[in-house]
Amino acid sequence: MRIHTLDLLFQNTPGLIAAYVIESGDELTLIETGPGSTLETLRAGIHGLGLDEKKVRHVLVTHVHLDHAGAAGWWALQGAQVYCHANAARHLINPSKLIASARMIYQERMDSLWGPMLPAPADKVTVLNDGDRVRVGEVEVIGWDTPGHARHHLAFIIGNVCFTGDVAGMRLPGTEYLSVTAAPPQFEPVPYVASVERLAAAGFEKLYLTHFGEVTDVSDHLLGYRQRIQDVHEAVKADHAAGADEAEIRRRYAEREHALAVSLGISEADWVRLEAGNNTAMCADGVRLCVEKGM
Template identity: 65%
Template sequence: MRIQTLDLHFQATPGLIASYLVESAGEYALVETGPGSTLETLRAAIRAAGVAESAIRKVFVTHIHLDHAGSAGWFAQHGATIYCHPSAARHLIDPSRLMDSARMVYGDQMDPLWGPMLPAPADRVIAMQDGQSVTLGDVEVLSWDTPGHARHHHAFVIGDVCFTGDVAGMRLQNTHYLSVPAAPPQFDPGAYVQSVDRLIAANFKTLYLTHFGPVHDVATHLAAYRPRITEIHQRVAAWLVEGTSEAENRARYLAAEHAIALQSGLREEQWQMSEIGNGTAMCADGVRLYCVKGR
């Protein structure tokens, strides 16, 4: 098996969103497609890897957030089969509700950020249950239900490697700051920690983060990431008790994460990259929403 990291250069910035080209016994698949706005970059990267786009017959998406699955419909319309969580399938087949909701959030920035999301033909979308596998060449791709970032989140396992989507966090390459993807509306810290514990117990050799790239120090990474989930939850919950407004919650969250990032050794320009990839304002909103619903 061969795995190649394809950098989608989201917002003209390298090292933020990855798609993975996986080859086994002459069969090719993608794990993650990135947003519609980077489709042409992805297609060019596939060709640069020496692979015909028509050879991509299987596509695995961890969840249907636009930075992970926005281009899945294009591949489905060109003959690939999309594999996803059962709760994600209907949004791949008809992404209109998902796109309308995103447009309400992003407004005029919607198209430059995310681009279009084409509908996938229903017969090209297969929902995978937890523990179900699909053959790719001479390996098996196993789906793992890993909620916490989203209820419809899968990680995909091949042997001793795992494609983690957002469940193992965001870490820029060659840095130590661990950013928790916590966008609304489905952040759930309890489920999130349980999902990370499942990864820890598996003793994977390598994690492939969508944001961004392979992680080889798996035990260290996951041991450091697990408490970060609880940390952001407890922080925002405490602020909510104080009566903090949404705007103040965002400002405090940004300040806290910025300080943690710089303390970890992140440079200011890398912090700005992190904000593009996993904005603190949206994470602050996601954690706050969970806390409000739980009161």
């Protein structure tokens, strides 16, 4: 088996969204597709490895947020089988509700950011429950139900490595700052921490983050990320209790995160990249909505 990391160069920026090509036997498997806007970059990356995209027979998406699964329908229409969480399948088959919701948020930027999300034929979508296994080439992939970032989130295990989607956060290569992926509306700290602890207990040799790349200091990363989830939740809860409104919570969240990132050696240029990949205003909203529900 060979694992290839492809940088999808989201918004012409390196190191924000990865897709992974698993080369095993005579088959190719994709883990994550990225958005429709980066489909041609993904295809070019596969060709650049000297591989034939027609051999992509399996596509696994951790969840249906557009930066992870926006191009899944295109691959299904080419004949690949798409695997996802039970609560994600309907959105891959009929993405109209997902697209409409995203368009309300991104408005005129929707198409340039995310591109098209094509419906996947129903017979090309397979649900994976916790612990289900898929044979791809000469290896087996196990799906783990890992809620917290989203209730329909899976992590994928191959041997002693884990493809984490968003459940292990965002981290730029070669840096120490861990950005909490907390997009609304399903950030939930208790199951999130439990998911991270499950990964930590497994003793993986490597993690492969969608945002972004290979992580080898697995224990430090996951234990640190568990604390970060708790920290952002407690901070927003305190802001909310003090009467801060939505705009003020966003301002305070960004200020705290920027200060922490700088203290850990993040440059201003990398901070701009982080904001493009995991916007603090969006994350502040996700945590605030959770707090407002009494969590």
